[in-house]
Amino acid sequence: MKQMENKSWKDMLSNHEVEPNPDLWNNIEGKLNRKNTLFFRKRYFSVAAMLIAFLGSGYLINLQLSEGDQPKVISQINTPSSTTEIPRIQSSLLPSFKEQILHSKQKLAKIKNGHGIQFAYAQSTSTPNAANIVEQSKNAESNPINEETVHQQPATIANESTGTPHQEKTLKGFLKDKESEEPSQLAENPESSEIENYWEPQVTEKTTNSNWIIASNLSLPNNGNSSNSNSVKTSLFDWENTDVPTFLPEQNLRRYTYSSRIETEIVAVKQIQGALSIVTGLHYFVENGNYQQENRTGTLNINELPGNYKYEQISIPLGLRYQLFRKTKFNSYIQSTYNLSVSQEYSNSITRTDLSDLYSKDHISLGVGLEYRFLNWIGIFAEPSFIQGIGKSNDHRTSIKTGLNIHF
Amino acid sequence: MGIFKSLDQETKIIKGCQKHKIAAQKALYDQYASKMLAICRRYAGNLPDSEDLLQEGFMLVFEKIDQYRFQGSFEGWLRRLFVNHSLQFLRKKVHMYSLSDLHTVSYDDFQEKYETEDSLSLQEILNYIDQLPEGYKVVFNLYVLDGYTHQEIAESLSISVGTSKSQLARAKMKLRLLLQQEVQKSIL
Numbered sequence A: 001m002k003q004m005e006n007k008s009w010k011d012m013l014s015n016h017e018v019e020p021n022p023d024l025w026n027n028i029e030g031k032l033n034r035k036n037t038l039f040f041r042k043r044y045f046s047v048a049a050m051l052i053a054f055l056g057s058g059y060l061i062n063l064q065l066s067e068g069d070q071p072k073v074i075s076q077i078n079t080p081s082s083t084t085e086i087p088r089i090q091s092s093l094l095p096s097f098k099e100q101i102l103h104s105k106q107k108l109a110k111i112k113n114g115h116g117i118q119f120a121y122a123q124s125t126s127t128p129n130a131a132n133i134v135e136q137s138k139n140a141e142s143n144p145i146n147e148e149t150v151h152q153q154p155a156t157i158a159n160e161s162t163g164t165p166h167q168e169k170t171l172k173g174f175l176k177d178k179e180s181e182e183p184s185q186l187a188e189n190p191e192s193s194e195i196e197n198y199w200e201p202q203v204t205e206k207t208t209n210s211n212w213i214i215a216s217n218l219s220l221p222n223n224g225n226s227s228n229s230n231s232v233k234t235s236l237f238d239w240e241n242t243d244v245p246t247f248l249p250e251q252n253l254r255r256y257t258y259s260s261r262i263e264t265e266i267v268a269v270k271q272i273q274g275a276l277s278i279v280t281g282l283h284y285f286v287e288n289g290n291y292q293q294e295n296r297t298g299t300l301n302i303n304e305l306p307g308n309y310k311y312e313q314i315s316i317p318l319g320l321r322y323q324l325f326r327k328t329k330f331n332s333y334i335q336s337t338y339n340l341s342v343s344q345e346y347s348n349s350i351t352r353t354d355l356s357d358l359y360s361k362d363h364i365s366l367g368v369g370l371e372y373r374f375l376n377w378i379g380i381f382a383e384p385s386f387i388q389g390i391g392k393s394n395d396h397r398t399s400i401k402t403g404l405n406i407h408f
Numbered sequence B: 001m002g003i004f005k006s007l008d009q010e011t012k013i014i015k016g017c018q019k020h021k022i023a024a025q026k027a028l029y030d031q032y033a034s035k036m037l038a039i040c041r042r043y044a045g046n047l048p049d050s051e052d053l054l055q056e057g058f059m060l061v062f063e064k065i066d067q068y069r070f071q072g073s074f075e076g077w078l079r080r081l082f083v084n085h086s087l088q089f090l091r092k093k094v095h096m097y098s099l100s101d102l103h104t105v106s107y108d109d110f111q112e113k114y115e116t117e118d119s120l121s122l123q124e125i126l127n128y129i130d131q132l133p134e135g136y137k138v139v140f141n142l143y144v145l146d147g148y149t150h151q152e153i154a155e156s157l158s159i160s161v162g163t164s165k166s167q168l169a170r171a172k173m174k175l176r177l178l179l180q181q182e183v184q185k186s187i188l
Helices: A011-016 A023-067 A083-113 A119-127 A128-139 A145-160 A167-182 A182-188 A190-194 A354-356 B002-018 B022-044 B047-069 B074-093 B120-133 B134-145 B151-159 B161-187
Strands: A072-080 A195-203 A210-212 A218-221 A230-237 A248-275 A276-296 A307-327 A329-345 A363-372 A378-387 A396-406
Touching: A011 B120, A011 B134, A023 B022, A023 B047, A072 A329, A072 B120, A083 B002, A145 A354, A182 B002, A248 A307, A248 A396, A276 A329, A307 A363, A307 B120, A329 A378, A363 A396, B002 B022, B002 B047, B022 B047, B022 B134, B120 B134, B120 B161, B134 B151, B151 B161
Parallel strands: A210 A248
Antiparallel strands: A072 A195, A218 A248, A218 A396, A230 A248, A248 A276, A276 A307, A307 A329, A329 A363, A363 A378, A378 A396
């Protein structure tokens, strides 16, 4: 019998090896090739399908949100009047309106001849017909009418100016325009007075108010309070202390309506203790839209200058994440971050002060996320978040971040 | 230094397998096939069945290698997987665990040392183990050679701990008998 050299038979058996048939590997390789091909197809298709599904669903969700939250913007429109009061007033005003034009021409001539502005104003207000107009306008519950524009606008300009050549030109141009357009239309075709310019709350036509979420922590905000329709007063002139009781404050308003917003973020999450992790990274926010500028002089002189704008912000999120639960492939967490602004860029067509009224530099956000790891190293997540600007209570928005988590 | 290198190499191979790289899978097979075939051989009792078990076992390894978390010995993980796979094979092959006919024997009666371990070749020991009835052989392999506890054996084979102990005792007794017969033959 053969002696076993210095080894127990247990060790010998445990380390025993049997050389396999070389063909065995060929069989295994054949099976593996088929299986690996299927594996790679499955992996790429599933990743692609997940991406499409998430981007698609994010887009749809945001479409729904934006449809349900159409901004209401006050806009000037031409609408046939349904009331009989306004035409009646206009008809009654027609003779006096013509007289008013004549007075205005006389005023212009006087200004040219060196008379003071105050005198022109006095002439204007002392006209009995003009006083009637103002009185009727006050009594009327309906919206202001065009004739008032002609009456009030020269006075407004006269009151605030000191009679410089520029102001004279403006006043002259204004009267010329009014004479050549509105009065002639009213005089020649009284029926056309049924179509009036006035202000009323009006839901604007649906714009491209869709929010994009492109993944990898990419989110598409949502119901922004401060920027669906933002009004910014760029100047305010208070007339309350003047002796002109019929004039309203002069205002320049800008209303911002965004057409698209994209928010993307790359963050790194590092577990520090138990369920607690720190979060940091880079956050990019871009908003495109348009604005309308309205210059109000008194109640009537209104200009709308639609323009486009672009607002970009880069910030660094710093925060904490707490894992709420983890079950097989799912895990849920709550996350709070402070977004420290690194840079804010505004397009040239808007002024920095406008948007600084709208958006805070720094923000805090609070979100609850759910992640599904469909592969060992990759997971998808959705994280509804609430974002609040620091120092501006009306700068807040909600956002559904969706994206990919890569674990390594 | 060499150990670290080989560990590093093994980690690379495992990670390659997790990414379904065929070269890594071949390397893993080359490294462990002969050891795993020996394990399958002990349980299956013959080479053709062992080779089938090896093929299926490696397919299973490549499928489940994602679950290996680099905690503990990879070879240990691999051995356990092959042992379990062999047990499944045996379950299908023979209903050897209808052990109701076995009466429980006190394990303490059989706590004796083997006196034959220095006088047998590996192949002879394997032959003797192969001669054991399936139930005895499996428990003997699991307990003595693969280091399972009676509790683990009981759970793996869906039997009681007492049955596992008695199976082991009978396996030892049977082996002793076989060895005594062999000794007597050699004397004569």
